[in-house]
Amino acid sequence: MLGAAALLLLLLVAFFAGIAGAFLGVGGGIILVPFLTLGLDVDQRIATAVSIVGVIATSSAAASVYVRDRMTNLRLGMFLEVATASGAVLGAVLAVVFATSEALALLFAIAVLYAASSMIRRRDTSARALVGPGDETGLAARLRLGDAYYERDGEARPYGVEKPMKGLAVGAVAGTASGMLGVGGGFIKVPIMHLVMKVPMRASVATSNFMIGVTAAASAFVYYFGGLLDVAMAAVVVLGVSGGTVIGTRAMRRTPPTRIRVAFAVFLAVVGVLMGLRAFGLKVI
Numbered sequence: 001m002l003g004a005a006a007l008l009l010l011l012l013v014a015f016f017a018g019i020a021g022a023f024l025g026v027g028g029g030i031i032l033v034p035f036l037t038l039g040l041d042v043d044q045r046i047a048t049a050v051s052i053v054g055v056i057a058t059s060s061a062a063a064s065v066y067v068r069d070r071m072t073n074l075r076l077g078m079f080l081e082v083a084t085a086s087g088a089v090l091g092a093v094l095a096v097v098f099a100t101s102e103a104l105a106l107l108f109a110i111a112v113l114y115a116a117s118s119m120i121r122r123r124d125t126s127a128r129a130l131v132g133p134g135d136e137t138g139l140a141a142r143l144r145l146g147d148a149y150y151e152r153d154g155e156a157r158p159y160g161v162e163k164p165m166k167g168l169a170v171g172a173v174a175g176t177a178s179g180m181l182g183v184g185g186g187f188i189k190v191p192i193m194h195l196v197m198k199v200p201m202r203a204s205v206a207t208s209n210f211m212i213g214v215t216a217a218a219s220a221f222v223y224y225f226g227g228l229l230d231v232a233m234a235a236v237v238v239l240g241v242s243g244g245t246v247i248g249t250r251a252m253r254r255t256p257p258t259r260i261r262v263a264f265a266v267f268l269a270v271v272g273v274l275m276g277l278r279a280f281g282l283k284v285i
């Protein structure tokens with residue numbers, strides 16, 4: 001059980017995680033898990049369980065705003081969620097039954113470094129036109145996965161969706177990572193939607209926020225019944241991320257994401273290295 005000072009610090013970190021999670025569509029677990037394990041020396045599996053609750057809170061708060069503002073591709077989100085929710089349950093079972101804390105730390109380090117690389121290399125495709133049937137996105141056209149999102153001035157930005165089956169396959173991987181690592185899976189979902197499926201950056205972030213809560217909820221009960229959920233820490237995290245999400249959603253609409261994305265990528269790279277060192281028994285902080 002953490003002391004009052006540690007819980008207050010966790011509240012502040014969760015607030016920042018809510019901002020980053022809503023802004024980037026990654027759920028905030030990429031910040032919460034390293035802080036809990038590296039900063040507060042919480043067991044990796046308990047940190048994962050607490051982070052998953054935070055991801056659910058981030059998604060619930062952010063998704064309502066993005067859906068209201070017509071930025072979320074609901075049809076695409078539900079299509080991909082078939083695979084990610086199933087993967088989340090599998091990941092949670094693997095974490096609870098088989099994986100050690102060191103193994104989870106190593107997997108988390110690899111995932112975070114991948115996310116950092118993707119964020120640096122990502123380019124926006126906000127001006128894409130819708131693609132028609134008969135192209136390589138024929139399945140997406142038949143499923144009507146193409147959509148449009150709306151800028152602050154009310155201008156509609158239509159876009160098409162490519163390679164839906166590849167997105168579905170990677171969605172299963174994202175779900176498994178979410179269940180095992182407590183990170184929501186957004187660090188995989190956003191890059192795959194944006195880089196492979198050619199969904200604009202803003203729509204990818206909004207759709208990821210819509211999906212990550214469902215993905216996290218699918219695995220949360222496994223950790224709860226496995227006795228790994230610290231209710232006090234989870235309550236503090238929910239309070240913190242809920243406040244931060246309000247700022248994150250506003251920032252995503254008003255700020256060009258490039259500079260913040262690169263800065264956050266550097267942060268992720270540092271965290272990934274630290275978690276990798278922890279996996280091999282070297283505690284830096």
